[in-house]
Amino acid sequence: MSVPNEHSVASQEKLVSDMKAVITDAEEILHATADQAGEKIAGLRTRIQERLHAARVRLADAEAVLVAKTRAAAQATDAYVHENPWKSVGVAAGVGFLVGFILGRR
Numbered sequence: 001m002s003v004p005n006e007h008s009v010a011s012q013e014k015l016v017s018d019m020k021a022v023i024t025d026a027e028e029i030l031h032a033t034a035d036q037a038g039e040k041i042a043g044l045r046t047r048i049q050e051r052l053h054a055a056r057v058r059l060a061d062a063e064a065v066l067v068a069k070t071r072a073a074a075q076a077t078d079a080y081v082h083e084n085p086w087k088s089v090g091v092a093a094g095v096g097f098l099v100g101f102i103l104g105r106r
Contacts, residue, residue, distance in 0.1 A: 009066070009069065009070055009073070012062075012066050012069075015062075016059060016062060016063050019055070019059050020059065023052055023055055023056060023059070026048065026052055030045060030049065030052075
């Protein structure tokens, strides 16, 4: 069973967030330069709009995959806890003890 680790999921979420910001900024630039005239500018604006649309589609696909991986990880964790409740309680207690010990030393 393949479950993505937390670091991988977090970095993918950060990438999706960053890409959304870049796309939004690029769209704002396009809107701000809408009054610019000229054949070269019009061609460039059209090409950028097409690429932004394609990027949004790929980003939506990547986001769907990320959600699916996150959901699969949650289901795998839930299944493990149901199959091994006492191990899960022991691990949680051990982690809680370690966190309390570390925080108590400060």
